Amino acid sequence: MRMLTKKEADGRRQGRVDTAHVSPVKSCNTMRTEEIERLLAEAGAVRHGHFVLSSGRHGQTYVQCALVLAYPKHAEALGRALAERFRGIEIDAVVSLALGGLILGHEVARALGVRALFVERDANGGMALRRGFEIQPSERILVIEDVWTTGKSTREGIEVVEAAGGRVVALGALVDRSGGSLSWKVPAFALLEISLPNYEPDNCPLCRAGGTAVRPGSRFKEATR
Ligand SMILES: [Zn+2]
Numbered sequence: 001m002r003m004l005t006k007k008e009a010d011g012r013r014q015g016r017v018d019t020a021h022v023s024p025v026k027s028c029n030t031m032r033t034e035e036i037e038r039l040l041a042e043a044g045a046v047r048h049g050h051f052v053l054s055s056g057r058h059g060q061t062y063v064q065c066a067l068v069l070a071y072p073k074h075a076e077a078l079g080r081a082l083a084e085r086f087r088g089i090e091i092d093a094v095v096s097l098a099l100g101g102l103i104l105g106h107e108v109a110r111a112l113g114v115r116a117l118f119v120e121r122d123a124n125g126g127m128a129l130r131r132g133f134e135i136q137p138s139e140r141i142l143v144i145e146d147v148w149t150t151g152k153s154t155r156e157g158i159e160v161v162e163a164a165g166g167r168v169v170a171l172g173a174l175v176d177r178s179g180g181s182l183s184w185k186v187p188a189f190a191l192l193e194i195s196l197p198n199y200e201p202d203n204c205p206l207c208r209a210g211g212t213a214v215r216p217g218s219r220f221k222e223a224t225r
Contacts, residue, residue, distance in 0.1 A: 031081035036191055039078070043068035050206040052213045054100075055149040058206060059198035062216045063175050065146040069103040078191065079107020082172050085189035086112070086142060089170050093117055093135065096144040097127070097157045104174055105144035112142075119160045127156040135166035143168055147175045148190060149198065151182045 040046050045067040053059050069075040082104065091112055096105025098120035109116035117135070122128040135141065143157045158168045169186055176182075176190035179197070199205065207213065 031077060031191075033192065036078070036081070039068050039071075039074050040192075043071065043074070047216060050211045050213045052201075052215045053149055053198055054147070055152065055198075056201065057149065057198040058201055058204040058213045059177075059196060060206065061177075061194065061196050063147055063177065063194065064216060065100065065104070065174050069146075075103050075107050076110070078174060079104055079109075080111040082144075082174070082189070082191055083108045083111035085172065086170050086187070089142075089187060090140050091142045091169065092139040093166075094142045094144055095119060095129075095135075095157060095161050095166070097146075097153050100146035101144045101173075104146055108142065108144055108172060119157050127153070127160045129160055129164050135161060135164040137165045139166045140169045141166040142170045142172060144171075145173045148173045148178050148182060151178060151184075 040063070045064050047062045047064065048060060049062070051059055051062040053062065068078070091114055093115050094105045094109035094112065094117065096102050096108075096116065096118045098118045102118050105118060106116040117129070117133045119127045119129050122130065129135070141161045143154055143161060145154050145157070148154065154171055154173075158171075161168050171184055171186060171188035173188075173190040175192050175194055177194040177196060177198070179195060180193075182188070201207065201213070204213070
């Protein structure tokens with residue numbers, strides 16, 4: 001896990017939430033971290049408050065990537081920047097996790113010159129490859145999600161790809177807010193790491209303070225997770 005700078009640690013203790021907590025996972029050649037932060041801020045994609053995250057955990061910030069990906073030129077630039085991380089890894093296709101990862105995955109695939117597939121939730125709430133999408137045996141797949149928190153969706157996506165005969169060779173996301181808690185068997189890169197705490201709902205200091213968490217996004221059967 002990355003060590004916090006003094007400024008970040010001070011901010012965390014004070015409960016402040018600002019872009020000082022947003023830092024790069026790795027250096028980025030095609031797009032500066034400050035530029036990515038600025039795009040997210042200008043789009044209003046980083047919200048501060050008391051939220052139920054898509055993972056079901058509670059947190060003080062919520063990143064609604066859709067708000068920045070709504071600008072096609074930003075989506076394209078972010079996709080290109082993320083694709084740059086996977087230079088040197090042979091990739092045959094991108095599989096993104098619908099809906100959140102779909103636009104980003106499409107743009108990463110455009111940058112890599114490969115096709116863009118996606119997995120989505122079926123009527124039973126499980127992830128599935130639908131719409132006639134096929135993965136050829138041993139095709140090398142990059143799995144793209146918008147935000148990593150628990151990594152649950154990405155793990156589900158990996159299972160679907162492998163069940164379809166594909167080989168997951170890399171993982172990517174726009175934002176990693178897992179706090180460094182995720183470990184993967186293949187190379188994994190996010191454009192931004194947001195080092196902010198999130199909590200189990202029954203152990204949330206914001207709830208204990210009397211607040212009520214709101215759901216800023218949506219997820220299939222989110223309430224049951
Ligand atoms: Zn809470």
